[in-house]
Amino acid sequence: MNQTLDEKNYLMYINGEWVGKDLEVLDVVNPANGQIVGSVPIGGEVEANQAIDAAYDAFQTWSKTTAYERASYLKKLHELMVEHQDELAQIMTAEMGKPINEARGEVIYAAAFLEWYAEEGKRVYGEILPSHMTNKRLQVWKRPVGVVAAITPWNFPAAMLTRKMGPALAAGCTIVIKPSSDSPLTAIKMLELCEEAGFPKGVINLVTGSSSQIGKAIMENEKIRKVTFTGSTEVGKILIKQSAHQVKRLSLELGGHAPLIVLNDANVELAVKGAIASKFRNAGQTCVCANRIYVQSGIHDEFVEKFSAAVNLMKVGNGAETEVSIGPLINQASLEKVSHHVEDALSKGAKIETGGNEISNNGGTFYAPTVISNVNPSMIVMQEETFGPVAPIQKVETMEEAISFANDTPYGLAAYVFTDSVAKGTLLIEQLNFGIVGWNDGAPSAVQAPFGGMKESGVGREGGREGIEAFLETQYVSIAIS
Numbered sequence: 001m002n003q004t005l006d007e008k009n010y011l012m013y014i015n016g017e018w019v020g021k022d023l024e025v026l027d028v029v030n031p032a033n034g035q036i037v038g039s040v041p042i043g044g045e046v047e048a049n050q051a052i053d054a055a056y057d058a059f060q061t062w063s064k065t066t067a068y069e070r071a072s073y074l075k076k077l078h079e080l081m082v083e084h085q086d087e088l089a090q091i092m093t094a095e096m097g098k099p100i101n102e103a104r105g106e107v108i109y110a111a112a113f114l115e116w117y118a119e120e121g122k123r124v125y126g127e128i129l130p131s132h133m134t135n136k137r138l139q140v141w142k143r144p145v146g147v148v149a150a151i152t153p154w155n156f157p158a159a160m161l162t163r164k165m166g167p168a169l170a171a172g173c174t175i176v177i178k179p180s181s182d183s184p185l186t187a188i189k190m191l192e193l194c195e196e197a198g199f200p201k202g203v204i205n206l207v208t209g210s211s212s213q214i215g216k217a218i219m220e221n222e223k224i225r226k227v228t229f230t231g232s233t234e235v236g237k238i239l240i241k242q243s244a245h246q247v248k249r250l251s252l253e254l255g256g257h258a259p260l261i262v263l264n265d266a267n268v269e270l271a272v273k274g275a276i277a278s279k280f281r282n283a284g285q286t287c288v289c290a291n292r293i294y295v296q297s298g299i300h301d302e303f304v305e306k307f308s309a310a311v312n313l314m315k316v317g318n319g320a321e322t323e324v325s326i327g328p329l330i331n332q333a334s335l336e337k338v339s340h341h342v343e344d345a346l347s348k349g350a351k352i353e354t355g356g357n358e359i360s361n362n363g364g365t366f367y368a369p370t371v372i373s374n375v376n377p378s379m380i381v382m383q384e385e386t387f388g389p390v391a392p393i394q395k396v397e398t399m400e401e402a403i404s405f406a407n408d409t410p411y412g413l414a415a416y417v418f419t420d421s422v423a424k425g426t427l428l429i430e431q432l433n434f435g436i437v438g439w440n441d442g443a444p445s446a447v448q449a450p451f452g453g454m455k456e457s458g459v460g461r462e463g464g465r466e467g468i469e470a471f472l473e474t475q476y477v478s479i480a481i482s
């Protein structure tokens with residue numbers, strides 16, 4: 001079934017059927033101009049449990065297929081994503097504002113998880129253990145954990161979906177997906193491609209609507225053995241509490257507050273380029289983007305000047321225009337939060353180097369790419385996730401001072417260091433409490449690498465070998481042979 005972008009009413013996908021046409025609908029709004037680009041059914045507990053039942057029934061068969069059979073479906077879906085790259089990117093830009101070139105890149109990055117895990121599923125090895133007794137044989141098996149619920153955020157609507165779907169399906173699990181109500185259309189298009197790829201009914205299901213009701217059903221239905229969540233730390237903590245009564249397996253990819261450290265011996269041009277790449281991706285609405293920048297005093301003024309000059313070249317506008325590099329924030333609440341962070345910083349002595357203002361443009365929620373200097377730790381922008389195009393810069397005297405400031409946060413997702421000294425870079429990595437570190441690299445994410453955070457940035461990893469372990473249970477078997 002093909003629902004083009006201009007069709008207003010999209011549907012959910014449960015047990016191989018497009019359903020929900022009689023339900024109340026939720027409008028999806030383009031943040032660049034406030035126009036409605038589609039509507040989705042407001043599903044709740046009933047629809048969520050129908051999807052869970054379908055996934056449970058399908059698991060009985062899907063879990064018994066070979067990794068090679070499952071890989072063939074995943075590779076077909078990968079091909080379809082690449083084939084439909086432009087359409088997926090246009091839907092993504094229309095519903096959440098990401099500049100079209102970034103959206104196109106996300107589609108390919110997202111598809112890569114399917115291709116990588118299609119192969120990784122074939123390498124889920126067990127073990128034969130040396131026995132301690134002549135009459136025993138010891139084995140270790142890896143089993144699919146069961147029915148998985150995946151709850152995804154709005155900011156990377158394709159990649160956060162395939163980073164879960166890929167390993168879960170490759171491991172032999174079936175899945176119920178709940179996308180963000182801010183960006184459900186990308187997920188719906190993905191399910192159309194899943195249907196085209198020929199996945200058996202019930203293996204992949206999509207429910208849209210009330211996050212609290214759908215979440216309640218997910219956390220209360222015993223058929224769900226694993227919940228994989230990507231989103232804010234606040235919601236992650238709710239899910240941790242809800243998971244306790246059934247000891248549901250959880251993977252949590254949560255919020256971040258990345259420090260970016262530039263030492264005196266850094267290549268300044270490279271540091272500026274890396275800081276731009278990290279900070280302004282998706283208009284700063286990225287979990288791993290630099291949220292605070294610490295620059296050593298010896299090159300501070302040069303960095304601020306060159307960084308601000310580069311930011312001034314950025315074009316703000318509707319992401320559908322290829323020359324636009326900064327799209328809108330996802331909604332009015334996000335715009336107000338970003339404004340509040342900047343106003344708070346200014347009230348505490350920060351200086352605007354460039355930007356610092358909302359942009360009124362055709363009804364969209366735009367904020368100018370902004371650089372503020374003379375910041376200090378008392379400012380909200382240096383403590384809470386801004387999730388916007390604001391780069392606060394604090395001058396530091398020593399590397400040790402930078403490390404102390406960098407680690408002074410409940411988050412531990414990503415950090416960035418720019419130095420050409422192997423000794424200093426090594427010491428920085430060893431002392432920074434973050435799950436992902438870019439050394440002279442503002443864009444470290446890769447499908448083959450473990451992605452995830454320490455402290456309140458999450459539990460577990462997605463991507464890489466660890467990413468499929470999240471969907472497996474280990475079973476130890478002791479066989480007495482006489």
Ligand SMILES: NC(=O)c1ccc[n+]([C@@H]2O[C@H](COP(=O)([O-])OP(=O)(O)OC[C@H]3O[C@@H](n4cnc5c(N)ncnc54)[C@H](O)[C@@H]3O)[C@@H](O)[C@H]2O)c1
Pocket residue numbers: 151152153154155156160178179180181211212214215216230231232233235236238252253254255256286287288385413452453457458
């Ligand atoms: N660590 C990562 O890999 C990663 C990746 C992307 C985004 N994020 C984080 O996600 C946040 C931005 O995404 P967001 O605004 O969509 O986050 P969010 O926490 O508001 O929502 C995430 C998902 O959870 C759902 N949800 C909300 N309340 C729920 C509840 N009570 N029960 C069940 N589901 C519920 C939402 O509908 C959405 O689908 C930021 O904090 C960002 O740092 C982290």
Ligand SMILES: O=C[C@H](O)CS(=O)(=O)O
Pocket residue numbers: 155156159285286287288445451
């Ligand atoms: O927003 C969070 C994403 O996980 C960022 S990335 O695309 O994985 O780098």
